[in-house]
Amino acid sequence: MTTLSYSPRHGLIRAVLRLHRVPLWVWTMMVIAGASGLVWLHQLGQEPALYGESCGATGLLQCATELRYGSTELRSAQLVAWLPCGIAACAGAALIGRELEHGTAALAWSQSVSPARWLAAKLAVPAVALLGGTAALTLMFRWVWVSGPDGGVNRWNSEYFHAAGSVGPVYVLLGLALGALAALLTRRTLPATGLALTGMALAYTLGDQARSSLWPASEVRGPWGPALNQVDQLEAGMITKSGEHVSGLACGDQAVPGDLAACLSNHGAVDFYAKVHPTSHYWPIQLVETGVVLTLATAVVAAAFWVLRRSLP
Amino acid sequence: MIEYRIDRRTGVATYLQIVQQTKQALRLGLLEPGDRLPTAREVVEATAINPNTVLKAYRELEREGLVEARRGQGTFVRKSLGAAAAQSPLAGELADWMRRARTGGLAREDVAALFNSALEREFTEGEQ
Amino acid sequence: MRYGRRRDPVLRDCSFRLPAGRICALIGPNGAGKSTLLALAAGMLRPTQGTVRALGASPAESRSRIGYAAQTRPLYPQLTVAATLRLGAELNPGRWDQEVAERVAFGTDLDPSARIRTLSGGQRTRVALALALGKRAELLLLDEPMADLDPVARHQLMGALLAVAVEHGTSVVMSSHVLAELEGACDHLLLLGRGQIRLAGDSEDVLTAHARLTGASPDFAPHTVVESGTTGRGHTALVRPQGPVDATTWLVEQPSMEELILAHLRNPGAPALFTGSASPAPSQEAAA
Structure with missing residues (x-):
């Protein structure tokens, strides 16, 4: 008689890793692709011909490059800001919803794994992967943006605020939590995905609306000046x-x-x-919003555990 | 090692089938004193019958003094059955009688009927 | 082990005890609540009312000591058979018996590197049972374990299952709507009809508690009548004798288990029977 011994926690984590090998690989590939794209964008931003005055003075070629850089930077910001959140919402809904839909969750529960531990592992593995990947992309985008040419972008723009600050990764966690909660409520993959994406869009909109109220505003006097474009x-x-x-x-x-x-x-x-x-409020607001979203994500996770406990002994 | 064949359609209780097959094996000399009977695990694995049925049969054999359970080792045959019967002059006489019945024109069914009625008469107490 | 629960509408007022170390057949027609009962006992469902206790604790507390194979045989389609067994090893630290699991899963001709999604129904059943048996549980709850197996696999798997049970003193509850599938293997009976227990107890005790009486009079008192009818000019009834049966007035026969079960399912009005060890004793805590 052979007894294979595994430590309980690691066994479960290893099992979840193996079960979701394919999505994890796909995510890793996406992060690598995104990072490569950002490195390319960084090089584009370092071409000396790009800087403001040259455009228009020396010809269309440089100007086209600068325009190309500016729009690519905006597209990158949108991708970094939105895509991981959407992926997280879908992942939460699909990874948990599929198991409930096909009954495979019961397989884990009928082994020596309590439903709560199962849910914890099912959330922890994608949370680490998504958080790590998004944080890496956010840091890289920030590096590209800060070191690149100043295209007059307002740092408070929603895409840039998400793509270059600490709120980006925590919205990803919120997406995962919403996906999990939707999956536990509907027990179906497709409705859960729809519900999670809707919830995510709602959270995004609310965040954009409420952001300015998170920190007391300053008042400036005097006529309009160009400095006000950056606040x-x-x-x-x-x-x-x-x-x-x-x-x-x-x-x-x-x-x-x-x-x-x-x-x-x-x-x-x-x-x-x-x-x-003003710019001095940028990081305080980033941190306050990060805290709020993190609290919200924690509450959603707690709700997910509560829903699970309600249906199971 | 003896292998039991369980037939669910005979109407004979499963444990009795094991008891009878063990005795049959003892009579035919397939099992001899000192031989080990299969463990309950081995029997249920081969026959897919309830373990308690096997244990009940073994207890019955033990009660009749045919086998003994040795702790931690298994169940062993204590004494043989009817090995004497197969070698006694009676066996020869019966074979002789059968031969005469056949040469006398009796069919197999006639002989079986005669044998069974005599058996019934002599062993009415249902001795095993 | 003791279960007690009320649940509408699948199960109602189901209280019974199952003595430890027994192989129990859970019999009932389709929709009687067999799967619900097993899922409750395995901690897969929460009873709407009442309590379930398995192995002297709540099913959630006993989770690591209970093996359960659901009727739907949930398995991850993307894993291979070997990886599924490895999953069992990882999820049951310290309790896993790889040898038993492999014997049950692979049988004669199953390829360890085959993906679950390519398996037939019977092969999936083997793998699901391997997960339940490899766990070295103290209580095995198997929902329709033999349903889609061929006769050879059925015999072999039942043998393997009983061998595990006898080796570890495991209690087993197996459900089926066909008694013949389980009759030889089980020594305890639980008959479920319309969400309620109809018969519970040692198979032999249940059997000997009944008799078929045939005679001229339609009055079978004082015996409890389960089912009665006419045969020619006489009357026949399946009864639970209360006191000695007068063999001069009645032709007394021993009914078969099949007859007994059918009679109880056809007559839901007949009172339920719990023989000695199976009756729920509220004052007594489970000792399994």
Whole structure:
């Protein structure tokens, strides 16, 4: 009689790794492909001809390269920001939903693995893989973006905010958790995937909406300047003589453009103001949003365990 | 080692089939004192019958003093059955009688009927 | 081992005990609740009401000591047979018997490197049973274990199963809607009809607790009548004798197990029978 001994935890993890070998390979390949693409983009960004003034002055070739870089950078940002989240939502829904749909989850539970431990392992393995891959891509994108030519991109743009900050990887975790919860609720792969993707889109939209409120905004006075292109604008308007802030007042319809003093007095105002998040608020907001999303993901995971426990002893 | 053949359609209780086949083997000299009977595990693996049935049969054989269970070693034959009968003059006499019956024109069925009725008369107590 | 549960509508008021070390046949027509009962005992379902206890604890606590093969034979289609057994080894640390598992899974002609998705129904059954048996469980719950096996495999697997049981003192519960499939192998009977226990106990005790009476009178008192009818001018009934049976008025016969089961399933009004060891004793905790 032979007894093969494995330590319980490692055995389960190894089993999950072997079961999901193919998706893990596909994900690894995608990360490698993404990283190679970013390295290529970095080289494109390092071509000396790219820098601003040359465009237009020396001919169309360089200008085309710069345009190409700018749009590729935006596409990369969108891919890094959105794709891993979508993949995570689908992975959570498919890896768990398929097992419930085909009854193979019962195979693990009828061995010496409790349903809770099974779910923990089924979440931990893809979580580590997705988190690692996305973090690597995020770091690489940040490196490409920071070292590349300044195309005047606002760092607060949703794609860039996700692709180059700490919130990117945690949204991936949220996607995985939502997928798992949807799978446990529906016990079907396809509806769970739809539900998880919808939930993910909702979380994304809510995040974009609520981001500015995560940190107290600063107020700047004075007329519009180019520096304001690089900040997160919440509102802009004029300050009246009584000191009241009236949002939305602007000088766009001025008869004599540029005569700001006349514009101000026409509106009965004394100065312009704008509520913004300056660059110094970038990392605080990244970290606060990271914390919020992480808490949300934890709550969703807890809900998933609760749903599992409700149906099983 | 003896192999049991279990026939579920005979209506004979399974444990009795084991008891009878063991005795048959003892009578025919297929098993002799000191031989080991198959373990319950070996029997159920080969015949797919309930283990308790095997144990019940072995207990029955033990009760009749034919076998003994030796702790941790298995069940062993203690004494043989009817080996004497097969070699006694009675066997010869019966064979002789059969020959005469056949030459006298009796069919197989007639002989069986005569034999069975005599058997019934002499062993009415249902002795095993 | 003791189960007690109420569950609508699949199982209702099912309380019984199964003494340890028995090979139990769980018999019942399709839809009687056999699979539900086994899944509850294996900790795959939570009872809507009531409690289930297996091996003296809740099924969840006994999980590592219970082997279970579901009727649907869930297996990962992408794994090979060998990898599936390796999965069993990894998920049952310290309890796995590779030799038994291989003997059950491979049988005569199964290729270890074959993928599960390429296997026939019978071969899948072998692998599913190998996972349950390799676990070296104290209680085996097997849902329709012999259903899609050929006669040779059936005989061989039943033998292997009983050999494991006798070696480790394992209690086994096997379900089937065909008694003949299990009759020789089991010494304990559990008859389930419409979600309720109809008969429970040692096979022989259950059998000897019944008699078929044939006679002139339609009055079978004081015996409990399970099923009665007329034969020619006389009357016949399957009864549970209460006290001695008057052999001068009745022709007394011993019914077969098959007759007994059919009579109970045809007459749901007949009271359930629990012979000695099987009756649920609320005051007594399971000792399995």
